[in-house]
Amino acid sequence: MKSPAPYVLLLATLLLTVSAQAQNRPILQPVPRVPLQQVPLQLPSALQLRLQTLPSFGAPPPFKALDSATSNRFLNGNTIWLTAPGLEASRQARLQNFSANLARLQPLASQPRIQAVLNAAKLQGLQEPLLQVQTKSGPLTIKLLSADVGASIAARELGQDAEANARVAVTRMAQDMDIDPAVVGQVAQAVPAQRLNTALQLQPSLARMLATRPILQLLPPAGSGNGLDAVPNSCAPASGNLFARADFPMKKNLPAVKNQGGRGTCWAFATISVAETLIRTQYGRRVDLSEQDYVAYSKLKYGSPTDGDGGDPFTWLGLNAQNGYRFAYEKVWEYNQSLSRSATETPPNSGKYNYQNSCGGYPHQDQCEDSVSQAETGCIVTAGKTVCGAQIPTERTSYGIDSSSLKNMWDWNQKDGGLGWSVLALGFGTPVMLLHDARYLQGDTNGFVGDLPYNRATHPVKQADGSTKWEPNTEKDVQWWNHIAMLVGYVSNQRLQEVMPGAPAGPGGGYFIMKNSWGTCWSDGGYIYLSWDWMKKYAGGLYLGTRITN
Numbered sequence: 001m002k003s004p005a006p007y008v009l010l011l012a013t014l015l016l017t018v019s020a021q022a023q024n025r026p027i028l029q030p031v032p033r034v035p036l037q038q039v040p041l042q043l044p045s046a047l048q049l050r051l052q053t054l055p056s057f058g059a060p061p062p063f064k065a066l067d068s069a070t071s072n073r074f075l076n077g078n079t080i081w082l083t084a085p086g087l088e089a090s091r092q093a094r095l096q097n098f099s100a101n102l103a104r105l106q107p108l109a110s111q112p113r114i115q116a117v118l119n120a121a122k123l124q125g126l127q128e129p130l131l132q133v134q135t136k137s138g139p140l141t142i143k144l145l146s147a148d149v150g151a152s153i154a155a156r157e158l159g160q161d162a163e164a165n166a167r168v169a170v171t172r173m174a175q176d177m178d179i180d181p182a183v184v185g186q187v188a189q190a191v192p193a194q195r196l197n198t199a200l201q202l203q204p205s206l207a208r209m210l211a212t213r214p215i216l217q218l219l220p221p222a223g224s225g226n227g228l229d230a231v232p233n234s235c236a237p238a239s240g241n242l243f244a245r246a247d248f249p250m251k252k253n254l255p256a257v258k259n260q261g262g263r264g265t266c267w268a269f270a271t272i273s274v275a276e277t278l279i280r281t282q283y284g285r286r287v288d289l290s291e292q293d294y295v296a297y298s299k300l301k302y303g304s305p306t307d308g309d310g311g312d313p314f315t316w317l318g319l320n321a322q323n324g325y326r327f328a329y330e331k332v333w334e335y336n337q338s339l340s341r342s343a344t345e346t347p348p349n350s351g352k353y354n355y356q357n358s359c360g361g362y363p364h365q366d367q368c369e370d371s372v373s374q375a376e377t378g379c380i381v382t383a384g385k386t387v388c389g390a391q392i393p394t395e396r397t398s399y400g401i402d403s404s405s406l407k408n409m410w411d412w413n414q415k416d417g418g419l420g421w422s423v424l425a426l427g428f429g430t431p432v433m434l435l436h437d438a439r440y441l442q443g444d445t446n447g448f449v450g451d452l453p454y455n456r457a458t459h460p461v462k463q464a465d466g467s468t469k470w471e472p473n474t475e476k477d478v479q480w481w482n483h484i485a486m487l488v489g490y491v492s493n494q495r496l497q498e499v500m501p502g503a504p505a506g507p508g509g510g511y512f513i514m515k516n517s518w519g520t521c522w523s524d525g526g527y528i529y530l531s532w533d534w535m536k537k538y539a540g541g542l543y544l545g546t547r548i549t550n
Helices: 006-022 045-053 068-076 084-108 112-124 147-157 162-176 181-189 192-202 204-209 266-283 291-302 313-322 415-427 493-499 532-538
Strands: 079-082 130-135 138-143 342-345 353-356 376-382 385-391 400-402 432-436 458-462 468-472 483-492 510-515 527-531 539-544 547-549
Touching: 068 376, 068 385, 079 291, 084 112, 084 147, 112 147, 112 458, 147 313, 147 539, 266 291, 266 313, 266 432, 266 483, 266 547, 291 313, 313 400, 415 432, 415 483, 415 510, 415 532, 415 539, 483 493, 493 510, 510 532, 527 532, 532 539
Parallel strands: none
Antiparallel strands: 079 385, 130 138, 342 353, 376 385, 400 547, 432 483, 432 539, 458 468, 483 510, 510 527
16 A cells, blocks of 8 residues: 655644644644654544545735644644634624624714714724824834724623623722722712822721832843844933832832834733733732734634734733633744834725735744734645644743733723722732723823813814815714723822922823833833823723733
8 A cells, every 4th residue: 555645644643633622632642753654544534524625725824835844843833723714704703793893882873982983983994093103213103903993892891781880890899909899989079189098098008008119120021032022222211200200009010111013912012011010919020921922822813814913902811811821931932013014904994914024124034924923824735725823932931811800990971980999909009901092192291191182183084075184083083992001000199299399280180100012212211191181081991900820
């Protein structure tokens, strides 16, 4: 009997591996180290049928046929297996979910915040808007989250039961903090000058946590790469500005400010920043985790290599927790800013992107391809039948995610309440992920952002002749969901004058300190200070309760 071709054996082993994983059975051991042509081929009837019916992939993304050595690496590595029907199903599901979410929101269209989502969906579709911001190292073009992300979040958070859900969330948080839920309203109802004092009275230990303390000198974090996610890194918070002068519980545990570059990956940077902070808080260890790995894993598991950059950060956080995701270190897979990359949606409004020049200037070319995940992909091909996979690093940390306590504290009908509880959380050293409209991150030279009017940002309007006119925003044009970053502290106006005399008072009572992912040359070393009243107008979510497992 003629021995089978080596690629047939590799394909059979790969399919058996995928089948075993799908059925939660032990995965087959690697092919023995003997000449492949001496190993007899034995295919079960079900596997023979699968070989006959598996469709091919086509392009893009640029999957490549693998040689024997690379095939073995894919078989024995940390590979996420992909099928053409699965990828197409993911893309179609995105389109279907977008339509379903818009239909769910339509009955609520009279509300300005719902109008904003519907207007953006009509104007943008699945396109990801660009925002140019000024930094000390020159202009930086930021990619914002697309309208389908906003529709997903709005449909979940702004439905008919949103008000009741928010009340449940704040009550549960009170219980988690061992505070009587009956005092929740005290934070919301207190006048601005009394908010922080009211919070301090609720928990005596909180006052001790907010006391002035020296900031520790910290060693480089474990797993640090070469700083590709932080360049340019020539700027730092000014010595006379708020971040340098104020002390707050989370300050000594904060990771470095990073730079998402030309990719719309704010959701990954916010999640990783929270995780790095919590690992320092919970386990006393500074780490530098890989945003590149988190993006690739999320996109490959729940999306497609041709997806856009964005995604619903909180849905994916929960899915990653359920799937037992473990972070990788930055040094294992360094972030690629892709400053020369272009993304063309082909065809328009399809949610399917063709990427070019993703890897320009990236020193690790063997870890980079032209797809949204940028993971190395490859296929084993035989007789027109294809199985493809994408590789992510095998080396993982022991740290994972627990999202079971994740809560959104933003109550649209009682905004002061959500902000008050965020002050408490920050006072306990708990990070808060802020969903907001990044177009209004317009601070003064020291990074302070007051109560900006809606017309400080504009939106495009198509004219009858096909041209585009930019018109000033109103409340219904605010996009509360196009960017996400981490809140790290709160400083009342009273405390502000103590540490920075003459600084402008924050409208509403003080400033929230936000750590962004646009590099250290943006605003004050990468931090910006958002007034209480600014938050009431341009915040769209206050998420806290993420935990780290080890």
